[in-house]
Amino acid sequence: MADATRFYIDGAWVAPVADARAAIANPADRSVIGEVALGSPADAEAAIAAAKAAFPAWSATSRAKRLGFLEKINAALVARADEIGDAIMAEMGAPIGLARGAQAGSGPQHFTETIRVLRDYPFETPLGSTLLQREAIGVCVLITPWNWPMNQIATKVAPALAAGCTMVLKPSEVAPLDAAILAEIMDEAGLPKGVFNLVHGAGPDIGNALTGHPDVDMVSFTGSTRAGVAIATNAAPTIKRVALELGGKSASIVLPGADLAEVVPASVRGCMLNTGQSCNAPTRLLVPRDRLAEAEALAKAAAQAITVGMPADNPDMGPVANAAQYARVVALIDQGVAEGSRLLCGGSALPAGLENGLFVPPTIFTDVAPDSTIAREEVFGPVLAIIAYDSVDQAVAIANDSLYGLSGYVWGADKDSARTVARRLRTGMVHLNGAGLDSAAPFGGYKMSGNGREWGVWGLEEFLEVKSIYGGA
Template identity: 40%
Template sequence: MTPTVTGHDERHLFIGGKWVEGSGSPYEIVNPATEQPIGLAPEATADDAAQAAAAARDAFGAWSRTTPGERSALLSAAAELVRKRAEELLPLLIAETGATVSVGSKLQVPVCADRFERYARGALQDLNLPLAPKITEATPLAPGGVIGATAVRQPVGVVACITPYNFPIGNMAGKVAPALAMGNTVVIKPAPQDPFGVIELVRILEEVGVPPGVVNLVNSRGAEAAAALVESPDVDMVSFTGSTAVGVRIAEAGSRTMKRLLLELGGKGACVVLDDADVAGAVTAIGSTFAFHSGQICTAPTRAIVHRAVYDQVVERLAGFAGALKVGDPMERDTIVGPLISAAQRQRVEDYIRLGVDEGAKLVSGGGRPPALERGYYVEPTLFAECRNDMRVAREEIFGPVVVVVPVDGEDEAVALANDSEYGLYDYVYSKDSARAFRVARQLRAGHVGVNTAQRNLEAPFGGFKMSGVGRDGGDFGLYAYSELQSVIWPG
């Protein structure tokens, strides 16, 4: 049954180590499975955001001088407390995000804890880069001699962490933990649809002893607070996960003050299924678009580019896969497809489904709202076949349980169509010939390519080509992302 989370009122922001009321009027958070309010969330103004950035700036000097061991201990304590509070966090996360109990219990909470633990270890890593000494002739600047050098990692400064609605606490931990590990201070701005889990994480960080100003939180339903952070002279870096359109605006505004940017943006993942592919494995991967958080994931293989030799099999099996998935109450353990985050997102997905039909794509399965579910922002898993790559449903990010299948006649055409996209976040290749699959993978213009798997390696660099973003995080690359290289040079 759906979680009975109600009355979860959070009117306070966290600024400079204190919980202070937002200057704007609180607004309702709605459970996407029931369309009923969960509680009220705080509304920050631009002035609130400016105060949070100033608090982070004031705290930066002392925090950046803490030892790696001190930062590691705090992050490790946060990981431990997240795990202890998992049963308390889970119903709240499901209520505000619509994630199924499986996604919430196996990914949302564990990934959050694991990321704090990973960067507790990361804080202790020696990232300095010793460089070979160089014999240098005398110049008008200085005498000659053997000149030594090393490249050291320094914190960037104040980081604005703007997180998405699909994985609020996991994404927040993936930004905040490496930023703190490297000695930065942060201002967190969660997605307006589901801020409660992120607020609870900030309470956990407060409980484990984060110093005042090191972690700050502002929340708002509009763009005012986030825009103020992006434009603030006190903010040195913006780390944002969300749509490409918003990422472009952040890049434009942030460039005026030369902010460092880490932008993880949209995707339209191509899954290239070659004529010798394991069809069952490919279908399971593509079907994850339906099954995993109702397709609200930027890495989903939403665009299947399938060789005609196996095309009919793939379409038939995908239709069967979609039809077998239980759509419904996210708290029921056998539910696979929960609701979309909001009425607006459901409307967006439904508009794209109508567009696909109008463009001439063949609607194979789904396309509507589940008739048995009168409330909740549900959309049936939807499969389009006989698509062309120039259709909008094959080019634009839908962010819902919708898959399009594009037939091709050969490998070269498959690669060309996969690359014919403004996005380049995550692609996939399926072939029983691993050498062939790797050859195709190297030709794909994407930040990630899954070869015969939809699994992730969280130590691998994460980020996209083209309009899918700027920069990389994940594993050690997260430590690099939240630091600046400084060269130190001396006479040998």
């Protein structure tokens, strides 16, 4: 098992300044599988100082040299994919197929895309007589969540390295093991000391020291909207760039004429993937009112076909990732019942035979009022709200009536009708008729789902400043 009790600072494995630790729990059976060190402001200071000292030389390295390091790191991520997947399975409960597949595989996915972008990216371009130069922004603090841990690490670390930035990574203290493996890979790749630094710890203890530090030029954060607001506030006095990828309450609009037998089960599976713990999950299913009963029957059948079990047995769905999130999911399910939404299947009771873990069955509410809590708050668990609509205009209005604007899903009898509705949604992304994500396209949202974009060219440019050299072309 990877060691999360050490930090990687200035090219060396070091002990934290203080000997504070927390248990790492396996959510499938609540057993303790290890410990994570809880860093202090002194640890943050050391890591930032190392990144600052390394920045001048690293930012001046050639494209070819940075490509060489990225390719070496990527190859190691591929070689250690099963080990990374097993760590993710243990620390946050993803089923082994998902953990070794999409979860671990997202690391090479984003490194490969960053390598492709870096090969031909124009860091200098003429604009009339002016030369536009794009250069590394500086020292970056990268704070990542527990739900897709390697994915979110890779979408920040890979472009930051490609841009010529130095960095301090603070992964979630709930799921730190895959990040420790990445630090081992960085060390073995021979990355110059101080370019990549890893610290662990809780947000109030070390996060504030990292995000408010005057020597940090940028903070890239993925997590809850509440935490994003706190980070932006803490970073504001030092006028640093803050890129936020936050929560979502994405609507899946089923247009009249769509094939419900295909669309509804796909929407249910999409919502329940990763136990519903995805910021872009389609958690509101909007269906024509005259087809509500048909949609309910299809949704219930699809949910009841989803297997829930121990991650090592490779079910469709594992546990909720940690005790705090489990308590929130259960409380919101109970609130949905109390507010009058009709529970179609699932609920807050532990599934039979899984009482030792943090399991929630696939849960579907119907007769959901658009202004109810279950329709408006991000549950971040395996909970779907079915909402009936009377016209497409009403469906669009319901979808847009949200604090969030991360993603959306539109299902139509043809692509043209789906695309017309997609253009009306106030979200950063829209999936048409089940189309998947594209790692070359920008990932991010509107409104309280955050700012900035990750992935592809847009992800690289988050870590670049633009300089105008007048008369330099």
